[in-house]
Amino acid sequence: MALEIIESCVNCWACAPLCPNKAIYEAKPHFLIDADKCTECLGDFADAQCVAICPIEGAILNELGEELNPPGSLTGIPPERWAAVQAEIRAR
């Protein structure tokens, strides 16, 4: 039972001090979770703390590889809109 931080992490430090198990550590190129220490916060908090503060959609996955903060959930930008704007900028 453990979560995973992937490459979209921007190294903002927000999650690390919150982890009740000190499972999150600074690493290059991005922060990582020690799978042996992570309990998904069970018994300590109702919500996984790293997931609850992380500002980056898709940076933290569960054991099934699912994004715990899916696209649009944090910024409020609908994913279709985001894709359209990205395409428009690339075409300039």
Add this chain to the structure above:
Amino acid sequence: MDLPVIESTPQKTGGCSAGSCGSTSDQMGGMSDEIRAKVQDHPCYSEDAHHYFARMHVAVAPACNIQCHYCNRKYDCANESRPGVVSEVLSPDQAVKKTLAVAATIPQMTVLGIAGPGDPLANPERTFETFRQLSVKAPDIKLCVSTNGLSLPDHVEELSRHNIDHVTITINCVDPDVGAKIYPWIFWQNKRIHGREAAEILIQRQQQGLEMLVAKGILVKVNSVLIPGVNDEHLKEVSKIVKAKGAFLHNVMPLIAEAEHGTFYGVMGQRSPNPAELKNLQDACEGDMNMMRHCRQCRADAVGLLGEDRGDEFTMDKIDAMEIDYEAAMKVRAEFRAKATADLEAKRAKAHAPKMPQAQVVQFVPRKEKSALVGRRVLMAVAAKGGLVAVHFGHANEFLVYEASADGAKFVGHRKAEQYCDGDVSCGDGESVLDKTIKALEGCEVVLCSKIGYEPWGNLEAAGIQPNGEHAMEPIEDAVMAVWHEMLAAGKLDAKPSANKVA
């Protein structure tokens, strides 16, 4: 013109410092002097001090506990010049070393701020470790900190223990319904909270933090981001409330929103305010509050005098190679400060000398009636450096905007421009950059510069802006008033407002 941003004594504010709440006029006068003394050498608060003194920020606080729709935590490119965006996050030890290195090299550096890239008080260990070390090692540096306010009440006690005399709180609203359109979520008591509920908590904490700081006698500045259609009208109420609670300055900044920044507002097509909207709002709030007009929305890790970024000289590898004797540097710094302060005093005394009788005579006439006296108000943009009309139009990366009238020249803001002439043989897409600059100068009738090319001259004239290169190297206010009097003599300033007028 002497420090207009902090000049007027706040009338009837709850200016209660250190718990005593009697607001007799004596105390208010005392408070005003105290504030003036505290901020007169602060490059961000004092219009003329920023020619002599400088500030720097260190990026030690990457984490944030809220999301704002004008911020994107993902983008961090080297070309980024939006506020709050930096590339190099420093450890507290590195930040202290960098601060000492800069202070030893640039004696003008008097203020160290921690403003981000996240929220300094969402990183309390890192922020306070930096402040603790600096209070001991460099007692001649003033400290300041900016925050979104969410965790402010938890840290007022600790803030009051350090050498910190300025705290900036970003307050964009006092109404949770407005807040819900600005803040999608906050992290609060171990949960992510969304929408109106989140805004309600944030607003309550900001207001509580503001009250606690004022009660401790710590100066509080309030920053607001003007978001057209979201909080523009609402900011007038914000201004009233923060003033009533004792904030000494309210700085309204324009929203910066471009799709390529990847922010919610940028992507969703929320527009930024134009210069006239910004000025109108600042004018509307001014009766209530000491507004701040010359904020440059500096990069969080900018080093050097405002508008003159020397950050490249102080990257961590260069700093590691430096040997710093701060004891010796402090002596040099003290000498520099004494000289600069004397210069400033002399300049301020000169500005108060009865050189412009109009300014003296009409000073106590209420603002609205004043303009009817002789000639209307005219906005003029100035390409300036060091208080003089000293920059070539094509080299200016910003223009200071002055409002000239019978009351004298009043600094009202600044406009950013891109330098279209980079000295390159082929001027590339110079045209479109010039167009942008002309747009940025909207509402101004004159632009003063040391020199200007033939082409931009024509385009400016066509846009109804009169270029003027006749006052090169003159002090700004003298030049602005000379032009205004010329316009008056030429009959261009009859009392009826022109179409071009913004104020």
